[in-house]
Amino acid sequence: MLITEHELLKDEIREWCVRYGADRGALLPILQEVQHKYGHISEFAMQQIADALEIHPVEVDGVVSFYQFLHTRTHGRFVIRLCRTVSCDMAGKDRVARQLENELGISFGATTPDGRFTLEWASCLGLCDQGPALLVNETVYREVTPEKVHEIVSACRRSLSAHAPEFSQEAAS
Amino acid sequence: MSVSIRTPLTFRDVPPGVGLEAALALKRPAVIATLRAADLRGRGGAGFPTATKWNLAAAAQSKTKYVVCNADEGEPGTFKDRVILNHFPDLVLDGMLIGGYAIGARKGLIYLRGEYTYLRAPLEGILARRRQERRLGRAILGKKGFDFDIEIRMGAGAYVCGEETALIESLEGQRGEPRNRPPFPVDTGFQDQPTIVNNVETLAWVACIFAKGADWFRALGTAKSRGLKIFSVTGDCERPGIYEYPMGLTVGELMQRVGGEGAKAVQIGGAAGRCVPAALFDRTIAFEDIPTGGSIIVFGPQRDMLQVAKNFMEFFVEESCGQCTPCRAGTRKLLGGLELLENGRCSIEYLSELCRLGESISLASKCGLGQSSPKAFLSIIRHFRDELLGRPAPATS
Amino acid sequence: MSVAPADDAPRAPLSQRVQSVRPQQVPGTLGATVTVTVDGQNLPVPLGTTILEAARQLGIRIPTLCYHEDLCVAGVCRICVVEVEGQATLQAACAYPITAPLVIQPHSRKVRRARRHILDLMLAEHYGDCYACFRNGNCELQSLAKEYGVDEFRFGHVTAPRYPVDRSSYAVVRDMNKCILCRRCVRTCIDLQEVGVLEAVGRGDRTRIATFLDKPLGEVVCINCGQCINRCPTGALRANDPTDEVWNAIDHPTRHVVIQTAPSPRAAIGECFGCEPGTALTFQLNTALRQCGFDRVFDTNFTADLTIIEEGTELLLRLRQALQDKQPVALPLFTSCSPGWVKYLEHFYPEMIPHLSSAKSPQQMFGAVIKTYYARMHDLDPAQIVTVALMPCSAKKFECNRPEMCSSGYKDIDYGLTTRELAQMIQEAGIHLPDLTPSDFDDPFGTATGSGVIFGATGGVMEAAIRSVIELVCGVRIESIFEHADVLPVRGFEGVKYAELDLPAIGPVPPLLAGLFTDWSWLAGARLKVGVCHGTANAHKVLEDIKAGGPFSQCHFIEFMACPGGCLGGGGQPIPTSPAIRAARARAIYAEDTAYEVRKSHENPAIARLYGEFFKDGPGSPLCHELLHTHYTPRGKYIV
């Protein structure tokens, strides 16, 4: 990674510290910003954040590893989270899961080699009356059937080609 | 956003602001007195009397206090808070303002679960609108000295952060690990300041109580569980969705209304709740009998209760904060027992030991998560023992 | 002299702080008491006392694991649960502050069963190979299993290690297969030491204690203090143990094996043999070491005295530069004898390295002197000399492996042994230490002074330095200022101490320093300002104060010790540790000081002889610099 990208990230962290305050209470919002922008929270980012908030890097690691939506490793452009809790389970999440794996060619917990999709389980998404439910990044899909899985994945692919510049996987790694 | 709202909702009849204006017209102690008269108990699950909580926070000596709206709705099978925040956000915000006024807080925080990030932008819009309407900010509704603003903070995917002290830890930038209690948030809460944490629905009812009067609320429900409750119904029934009923309705009545008459069991209170078999459908849904934060999951006759129990247990193994031994290691052992049952390889002796372990987990865990984690396991083992024991080995696929 | 109050607010995660009741919450109840009934016995206690504290006052035992007297409360292991009448669930005694009258059943059926279940769960996850574990016989988990009659693994038992053992550090070995997640190490490292190497990561049943992104301990900012080892209830953390190599050296036909013993281990090693804390076995130990086969047994105090001379000289030189030459110079001078502290500074305040005294620690000075002066004196080949150091410290293992510590042309010190490891060797040799007849140290480095002894306690270096500097500069006897030469203002266990002392007079320059100074006139009327702190969390406070221009920035000399209590609380000392145990060890050390005839470093005749025969150009000379001084590495805290 280029030095300039490190500098950029440092500047951004400085800005976020201004916005959220440079104390421990700002940790989660700042991590969420980094996660949102870069798709993961790199080792470098964690150390910079720790420095800015005057805590220890391992404490940042402890927090990042605690929350399901924060990651230290690169995640796909689209993170697909399928609810596996009981209502969605009863509504047929297993078949949706299998179809997702088939469409993407990866199993749960993995990211496609092109870095576009990550497939994950989620605990209850609060859409239990309309299961099976899944989230693609922040967008909700309800009453998903194996048939619909293909549409969802295709829509993601289409939106990628519509929006040029490709998301930089290397950023902040 | 499509939701199946299956009954008329009181929240529709209460225009935003009415409750707030009524409350601000009262003196602070009178606000809490009204709540006490209404006898509102928390809708987040634990059913703690809201007036008592607020009174403790009001009595705490501190210049800085906080009102926290618990919008971390993570209990499997619940989505009522999402619906309320989506359709009636002003009632919830009114409730927070009333709380701030009652305890003397100037700042409110909404802890919104990460899974509901899509609700954030609309809520921010509403907050902005309210600042313009002087329903947020300085001198609210022209009332001098009452300043209050609200900030939205996002969760990041952790069920345990719905537990109020874990929520506060999370707000403070920590791992969402529940604290030792006492002391309670009402005297040592967010940033060590007195803090009230209330469920989304509780806050909406607060606004309704001030709009419609404490007597209206008090007249509904049972003597120990007053008022109305929103239920999130899912599973094997004809009409899943959102329902509003007075507290104290029987499980059987509810099943009739949702089209779940044939059910063999209902899980009341989500993963943390208990499993009620058809034989006990005359029991009532109320704090004094079967409490719930609103999650009702119906199991039809064809359901394998072992899979249900396993799904719940997997949930706890994943969502335990991992801090204390009984919950961290114990839920794993209970899950192991269910796996043995699944393979038809669990002795009754070991099963009994696991049930005793379940009791110890309930007794010795640090927070509500661990304390309630064995409940589903224990109730399913008790009521569906026949279904569970001596299964043939599963066919290997 | 004045003493600044210590500020002891812990920087723990909020959930893990002891949260006592703030008095204003219950108006009029400040200082009020409340009655608690434990197992039928009544006891009035101050509001906010925990159930555990109350039970202990009544002599009722409640088992604990995550609780540690030195640390903030966690309440995570749950082994201490008790029944509180009127409450549906059991409560953790260690974390429950009493604010109303309570009736407590500490051993009811429910409680016993829950505790046993908790133990069963811990054991199910614990890779317990007790006979191959250094905590065998001294393990809190093991003794609880005995106490609760564990006779089978009811919920299974891991039979193979699940995690690799991290041996990357010279000082600390981490074996997470034995970790029960009590988090004492986390609280030690973050709160007590402010280093922040260890933290719980992951959640649910994947929760583990880890370093930043699981990097090897040897590559993160660990300062090797070993405080986490001393507080771990199990064998999950241990020191890197070189006893096999030491035995090999002893058994080797041509090796000349020399051991030096530091004062703190001598005041504590008895604990490994069942003695009460505070039993000094200095001279019995000499006998034991000879029986074990060490060729010579020397006293580290000798080089402690040497350190005082070298470091004191450095202080005077810097003071002259500041006061007489009006030149910019790094003051206050920081002591450098605690290798944990040195590494802390290198990581977290590399810009302050110039403040650090260049004098080596007594351990390293000893090695350099043995492999040069002593080798020549006895016509030994330094390559055949093996230097072993008995230290209370795990950081010393790292220190002796620093690449710059080879000024004699050989590794100054070959092996650092902790108190625990040496006790093990002695046991292995079939010796019951307390029964031995005392014997003396070997010459020529057996002569030491009381000043060297007190290096073991916090404030000791400062006291020794004050004794010598005052006498050398003022020409008066220290006893004329401090009765019995006890410099009380720098003693004691407050985290941070500050003291001022007016120089009473100016004397002639003593011969020892005549090569460097002509007179002390520039010191006339000076007021010496000194600071003392122990535990790196306190060091952090002092350094921040200096950066902010606070009172400590005006100091001339500050003693820093990485470990709480100083060396007597070192990471290599017998386990367990507690404030009471450390206080007992301190008493033993000060008693030993009092027993010495010579109590001031500069009056040590052997030191005079060393300067006379070997370091002929006196303290601070080029040869001294070559052998007795060192340099440091700015490390920074960025973890690669």
Ligand SMILES: Cc1cc2nc3c(=O)[nH]c(=O)nc-3n(C[C@H](O)[C@H](O)[C@H](O)COP(=O)(O)O)c2cc1C
């Ligand atoms: C594991 C756990 C999860 C919880 N999750 C929620 C939640 O998602 N929403 C909620 O309002 N309360 C939740 N609670 C209850 C809260 O701790 C707290 O009691 C509640 O927010 C208080 O609000 P109320 O009095 O208005 O019900 C949870 C409790 C536990 C133990």
Ligand code: SF4
């Ligand atoms: S009971 Fe479970 S969730 Fe609660 S503190 Fe203990 S481990 Fe964490």
Ligand code: SF4
């Ligand atoms: S840590 Fe304790 S219980 Fe575990 S193997 Fe070592 S001595 Fe045995």
Ligand code: SF4
């Ligand atoms: S040796 Fe000291 S610095 Fe290293 S992990 Fe242990 S307590 Fe932390």
Ligand code: SF4
């Ligand atoms: S390493 Fe030791 S002190 Fe640290 S959590 Fe594990 S058992 Fe406790």
Ligand code: FES
């Ligand atoms: S000793 Fe009290 S919970 Fe661990």
